Amino acid sequence: MRVTDIDLLRRLPALAELPRDAIDRLLDAGMVQTLPRGAILCEQGQPAEYLHIILRGRVILLGQTADQTETVVDLFEAGDILVAPAVMLNLPYLMSARVAIESRILFVPAEAVRRMLQRDAAFSYAMAMQLARYWRRLVRQIKDLKLRSSSERLAGYLVALAPGVDGAATVELPEDRKVVAARLGMTPENLSRAFASLRALGVGGQGRSVTIEDLARLRGYSQFDDEA
């Protein structure tokens, strides 16, 4: 446990509302580790042992079928809280989590999380708010999958990555195209074709760097209606 970890934790938006002593208790109960790319934080189907909070880095949330096909449900970054529901409900993990780039992770034992939730009002409030934000992310993804084509999903994803509202922009994909394709619910081949079809709308670039000529135009194509 290092002083910088406390600072990292305090600066996370998800925990910004938490009073200092709640943060201290979290850190006391848990342990912080720096893990390399590829490390597995938890595995789908296993009983929930730890809550994970990302202090720095990025983690991929994976869903798998019985025959080992896997998909990316979401990409989580610094400030995100992983697999809280499994821990809270004391149920098996619904997803696996794999470290994408070297990351600093706080592990909090499940029992301690459940205790804090019951006893610490600020903690359960912060958790409820954070779960509310995640709910919206998941609902958006479901609407995406059911209502939009794969190129529209890509367009929407790029728009969401870009900082501004209109004009030109350059965005960096957080992961390689295989992972992005899975996150968007398509194959890498199809992602390539989606990129190709967006060229007509002024989307270019190569590798992880993507250039967008006109964000407003792309947003229009993507059916982006309800961002908030």
Added chain:
Amino acid sequence: MRVTDIDLLRRLPALAELPRDAIDRLLDAGMVQTLPRGAILCEQGQPAEYLHIILRGRVILLGQTADQTETVVDLFEAGDILVAPAVMLNLPYLMSARVAIESRILFVPAEAVRRMLQRDAAFSYAMAMQLARYWRRLVRQIKDLKLRSSSERLAGYLVALAPGVDGAATVELPEDRKVVAARLGMTPENLSRAFASLRALGVGGQGRSVTIEDLARLRGYSQFDDEA
């Protein structure tokens, strides 16, 4: 506000942990209405005004695109809490909600909900737990959409509706096939074909009533791995 409403509210699993006075405050702050099939509780894109709690009945959560295509994100029943995240975060609704069968609904003004969340530890705890359950529902649906075929999704849906674990069963679809199809992310025509393909696995019936010869067999086909 009737005595029976208080009873209804107390018996909801989502609020079972709430102490009596928190329930009283919820009812004091809100109003209860019985609404007919077709009533709209909230509309996607509108600012969040009320939290809705279903005391009795069923509500369909709909997502829409700009061109009015719509899909069913989920079906909520007695005990479910609607659109809490929009209310909590004071953001526009991501979905619309339409009453499916005559329902008794508690409306709680958004401001009152946010106040209670901050002041009442039991309420924020109950809300966090309920959001944790919803998170898992949504994650399951995303995994379904990304990893399984439409017939597999139907098989899994039927298995989840059935009470037992193996043997024969008869289940009632909660809504007509158009709605079920949208919930499962397919067209009604394709749902028909999915039912037809499941006939080989012992799935029969007509209308809303579906008969299953062997739940274990259907579960095997559906790739049902991680239910909990």
Added chain:
DNA sequence: CGGCTTATTGACATACGTCAACTATTGTGG
């Protein structure tokens, strides 16, 4: 430089959507 993974492209297969016709089912008013 050579061997790896990753990305693209093409040819092809297939699941699913679309459209249209037909059939069942439900509801309603006489």
Added chain:
DNA sequence: CCACAATAGTTGACGTATGTCAATAAGCCG
């Protein structure tokens, strides 16, 4: 209670988006 309309569901023919497989090209790293 029937007749009829309206709605819901099924089936077939067909189109299309997306997945699959294979070959090639392009980065990346030792």
